[in-house]
Amino acid sequence: MTEGTERAQGDRPLDLDATKLAAARLWATNRFPYLASAIFASPVLPAPELGRVVIDRWWRVHADPAVVGSATAAELGGELVHLTTHVLRDHAGRADTVGLADEAERHHWVDSGDAEIADDYPSELERVSASVEGADLGCENGRLAEEYYRLGSVRDGSTNDCGSGAHGQPASWEPPPPDSGDDAGVTGRDQDVIRRRVAAEIADADRAAVSDSLRRWADDRLEGRVDWRAELAARLRRVVSTVSGAVDYSYRRPSRRAAALHDVVLPSLRRPTVEVAVICDTSASVSDDLLATAVAEVEGLLRAGGTRSIRVLACDDAVRATTRVVALDDLVLIGGGGTDLGVGLDAAMANRPPPDLLVVLTDGYTPWPDEAPRAEVIVALLATDEPVPPPEPPAWARVVPVDRR
Ligand SMILES: [Zn+2]
Known part of the structure; x- marks a missing residue:
């Protein structure tokens, strides 16, 4: 200087x-x-x-x-x-x-x-x-x-x-x-x-x-690895805000209108509820640890984003348990046979009200239906040690690869 x-x-x-x-x-x-x-x-x-x-x-x-x-x-x-x-x-x-x-x-x-x-x-x-x-x-x-x-x-x-x-x-x-x-x-x-x-x-x-x-x-x-938690969070947030039709939550600013118009009853803006079904592939090839980690992550992210209504289904070749979960402890994973997630998707869509978003947790060794369900679909593709890679998930699903970290 x-x-x-x-x-x-x-x-x-x-x-x-x-x-x-x-x-x-x-x-x-x-x-x-x-x-x-x-x-x-x-x-x-x-x-x-x-x-x-x-x-x-x-x-x-x-x-x-x-x-x-x-x-x-x-x-x-x-x-x-x-x-x-x-x-x-x-x-x-x-x-x-x-x-x-x-x-x-x-x-x-x-x-x-x-x-x-x-x-x-x-x-x-x-x-x-x-x-x-x-x-x-x-x-x-x-x-x-x-x-x-x-x-x-x-x-x-x-x-x-x-x-x-x-x-x-x-x-x-x-x-x-x-x-x-x-x-x-x-x-x-x-x-x-x-x-x-x-x-x-x-x-x-x-x-x-x-x-x-x-x-x-x-x-x-x-x-060149991407952290799957960050990617999953980004995907979920985008889908939930699209489905709920809400203005992007992160850019929300407090409204000053209420203070200026204190004698007037303003219509309250309510975010529509987003119905979410989480479908867990519980077939034998899926790692229980990774599945539990991924379910906890999905549930945490959805709740942090304000989603109250989450239904979790465990599925291999049939749908074994349908639970409207409040806490993760309520989740019942039954199964251990072969896999057909198409059955799980159908079962999830049959619920009333039908879900707006399906989150599928699977290692990918499953047949997929040709036709897209009438809901947004995110597939969390769980890593496996199988030598042969699983078939590509269908183009209508948004895929997030999930590894063991
Ligand atoms: Zn600092």
């Missing part, structure tokens, strides 16, 4: 201390060399009066010069490591899938993302901002942000905000990046290119130098 740095009123600096920033980057990349390409790709821009350091969706770091001025190089370096991990782990994109309805949900999501990041680095990693970990949400460590979000308790009055790179909702002062130049940040496909580069660096790094959670993340990037 040059002599005579410009100063704002109240003696708050307007420019960033470039020497300290360089030291912070050096500290971070010495300690975590595999993050270097991400950390050096992220421009750090001055944000006077912000009071903190955040990262946006385009990997631009916005830092309050006063905060930078009073932080040590290690604290600032730790902050860059933390913020970079938000964007590497795509917490913004994953927030879209979760669907954050209001500010409180946004803070809880950032807390959950922080907890996921806390598992990636040694606990003594210092930061400019306070860190949140799994224990702060009443959770065991080692979970995904989505799990911390769903299972964790909401921290009272949390105002945690690491920027739109952590939750996807740009601040009002945050313009899109210029097309080129030093401040352009990282956009589009370049983000994935850097993610893969970092993943490759992690895969090459000394095992002892990388946490298990980061190594898992890197392996998934390199193998």
Whole structure:
């Protein structure tokens, strides 16, 4: 930084201390060399009066010069490591899938993302901002942000905000990046290119130098695997909002009309109920563990999305149990013979009211009916050890492959 740095009123600096920033980057990349390409790709821009350091969706770091001025190089370096991990782990994109309805949900999501990041680095990693970990949400460590979000308790009055790179909702002062130049940040496909580069660096790094959670993340990037829970959540949310005809839940804003028209009785907008039937393939070839995991996931996702009416059928060559489940314990899985899921689909459609959505959990070794049922169909295709792959599910089904992780 040059002599005579410009100063704002109240003696708050307007420019960033470039020497300290360089030291912070050096500290971070010495300690975590595999993050270097991400950390050096992220421009750090001055944000006077912000009071903190955040990262946006385009990997631009916005830092309050006063905060930078009073932080040590290690604290600032730790902050860059933390913020970079938000964007590497795509917490913004994953927030879209979760669907954050209001500010409180946004803070809880950032807390959950922080907890996921806390598992990636040694606990003594210092930061400019306070860190949140799994224990702060009443959770065991080692979970995904989505799990911390769903299972964790909401921290009272949390105002945690690491920027739109952590939750996807740009601040009002945050313009899109210029097309080129030093401040352009990282956009589009370049983000994935850097993610893969970092993943490759992690895969090459000394095992002892990388946490298990980061190594898992890197392996998934390199193998092109998608987390089935996230994909299933996205599919379910899309179908449920289409079927219910509701405006996308995540963009809902509180209505101010009621306050303005307090003498008038406004018609209340009720979301129509979505009837869901879950059909479990309980034939011998299906792994019970994986089936139970998938059922729990589907039920959790549907309930989190506000679906009250879920009917679960266990099916092999006949429909063995029809249960209107309230809790997972009520689910009766009977079977163990051959499979014909067509029987299960017919049985499900015969219920009154008929379901709007059928979720089929199967390893795929089943004949399928030619004709599509008069409902949306999601097939959660459970992984198997069978040497011969199952037949393709029909084109009218949306398929989400489910593996053992
Ligand atoms: Zn954070």
